[in-house]
Amino acid sequence: MADSSADARPHALFVAGPFQGHFVPAANLAIKLAAKGFIITFVTTEAFHHMRSDSGASSHDQRDIFSAARSKGLDIRYDVVSDGVPVPPDWRSNLEPVFYAHAHLLQAHVEELLRKLLLAAEPPVTLLIADTLFVWPSTLAKKYGLPYVSFWTQPALVFTLYYHMHLLIANGHFGAIPENRKDTITYVPGVQAIAPADLMSHFHKMNTSAVIHQLVVKSFEEVKGADFVLVNTVQELEDETILALQREKPFYAVGPIFPDGFTMEMVKANLWPEHDCSQWLDSMPPSSVLYVSFGSIYPISERDFSEIVRGVLDSKVNFLWVLRPGSVGTGSEDDPLPEGFREASRGRGMVVPWCSQKEVLLHPAVGGFLTHCGWNSILESMWCGVPLLCFPLIVDQPMNRTLVCQNLRIGLKLGDIGKVRRDHVSNAIRGLMGGEVGESVRREMEEVKKATRSALTPSGSSFKNLDQFIVDLLKHLAEKKGGQ
Incomplete structure (x- = not known):
């Protein structure tokens, strides 16, 4: 970045999804952004943090998972908020209470932290990055006049099917689809013909009152208000789908989001100790x-x-x-x-x-x-x-x-x-x-x-896409500041 002074650097409040498959790429993306000059306040839930720190998966300071990253000069701060899930959590028997908490209780605790960081952090937070499957980020970002960056941890194919859920509903491909149904889905922009049986599992259930369904519907209403979308995939592997999405939103394929060196992780995010095989x-x-x-x-x-x-x-x-x-x-x-x-x-x-x-x-x-x-x-x-x-x-x-x-x-x-x-x-x-x-x-x-592997080289698509996202974000922040 041209100006590396603290008050010129973007400060992102980054709220990670509190599941292993969401937390790991979020932590790695936070490190990549910090290496590009961002200040990151990285947040997860107390319940997930407890699962990590109580697991015995690693012996380093469990309270501060980014201590190794900071030792290399990266400005990453770590915090936890309550999501209303009891600590220690019992997720194995039933995930519904967890989804309910994320849909109805988590926002208030994130907002409390955000207000504190806007008032007391040096420099104050200038943008919000959050897992796409939260139901409140766009609303919260707009309330405080911040850009919202939605982070999608799954392939672009799944994103676009959620994004165009209204088309699936209109064509009868949502709910109790008969097993012997032979038609294919060919009407979603940027998606090859797919079988209805292969749609996401909860699309096959008529219970629209289920928490997981409500969470997905509301989160994709929120994502339509996002200023930018980052996705953990490779442009060349989903090019047609990504190009169609880019006609809808500023959408950047920046994956695979791995640490430099692939296995040389700065953050230990496992929930169990690793056996040496x-x-x-x-x-x-x-x-x-x-x-x-x-x-x-x-x-x-x-x-x-x-x-x-x-x-x-x-x-x-x-x-x-x-x-x-x-x-x-x-x-x-x-x-x-x-x-x-x-x-x-x-x-x-x-x-x-x-x-x-x-x-x-x-x-x-x-x-x-x-x-x-x-x-x-x-x-x-x-x-x-x-x-x-x-x-x-x-x-x-x-x-x-x-x-x-x-x-x-x-x-x-x-x-x-x-x-x-x-x-x-x-x-x-x-x-x-x-x-x-x-x-x-x-x-x-x-x-x-x-x-x-090519995507992460300096001439590769994901490397370039991440740099382009930063250029576009800084321009957006400058225009926002100039318009105040």
């Missing part, structure tokens, strides 16, 4: 291990877990399985693996409660990833060039699978909730890890890997 992986042949993980929040059903477990056994493929606490069924922390599983897989399988996913995916022994299709997991696979087996569980994940399997062709479908079968699982695993179909997927993944 490197020695075991070192003992395995190249591209021989299937990595299995279903994410950090939502449990897989006991029925589907049983079919997938038996399919993995039948495949005879080496595997590394992350089985976090509460990941199966009703959230019980009892061992969900069937009797005899560990003995039957001895020598070719390893089960751990958590690990460094990036380090695992980078390991040459890993040849495939059986995933719930969380967007962070997909981006990490793209960076590492590891093809995917897709078993989505909830919300955006079915649509993420469509992007992976249909649009980019870097993965294979494993089956659907309640329908997946062990024989299909074992065949799909063998096909991905050693068959002709797997070879085709690997070739496509190599091209995607090149595009993903």
Whole structure:
């Protein structure tokens, strides 16, 4: 920036989504913006902060997660606010109270902090950056005369389907869609033909009073008032969709939002301690291990877990399985693996409660990833060039699978909730890890890997898009100041 004095630098109040998949890219984006000269006050909820600090995931100062970033000269401040969720939270049994709190209680606590920062911070806050799925940022920003930057942590494809929800409703693609419906969705700007069954999971339910539905509807009313939208994706991988969105809003693809060096994170954001798998992986042949993980929040059903477990056994493929606490069924922390599983897989399988996913995916022994299709997991696979087996569980994940399997062709479908079968699982695993179909997927993944890594180079699209966003934002701030 031309003027680096504190009073000339933008000071952003950055409110991160309090879930692992939202918090991690938000923290990394905050560091990138601070490295560009921003002052950042980074905020999350007390409940999420408690989950992190109580997890034992790291031994450094849990109260101040950006201490390492500040030691390198970056001006990032860290704060927490209440969202009305009890501390310690119990998210495994029911997420509805969490969504309700974010929809109805969080705004008042963020506003209280914002007023304090406007009055007492040096320099005062000049803009608001917030997770798109909050229901209040545009309203709050306008109340205090601040620009609002909406940060979307999922692919542009999912964003545009939410943004054009009115088209889906008008065409009967919202609610209890019959399973045998054969038509496709072809009317959303910038979106290839997609099947109604692949829409976000809550679009298939008629209960419009559900908190998750109300939260999404209201948040996308708010995003239409955003001055800028940053999205954690790569321009070249979703170019048609992004170009259509740019006709609606100032929309910038700045992903994948990883720390410099990929695994060299300044912020430890894990919710559980990481198990070191490197020695075991070192003992395995190249591209021989299937990595299995279903994410950090939502449990897989006991029925589907049983079919997938038996399919993995039948495949005879080496595997590394992350089985976090509460990941199966009703959230019980009892061992969900069937009797005899560990003995039957001895020598070719390893089960751990958590690990460094990036380090695992980078390991040459890993040849495939059986995933719930969380967007962070997909981006990490793209960076590492590891093809995917897709078993989505909830919300955006079915649509993420469509992007992976249909649009980019870097993965294979494993089956659907309640329908997946062990024989299909074992065949799909063998096909991905050693068959002709797997070879085709690997070739496509190599091209995607090149595009993903290229995007973050100084001549790459995401690098340039972030710089362009900063130029446009500074111009906007200057015009706003000049008009006062």
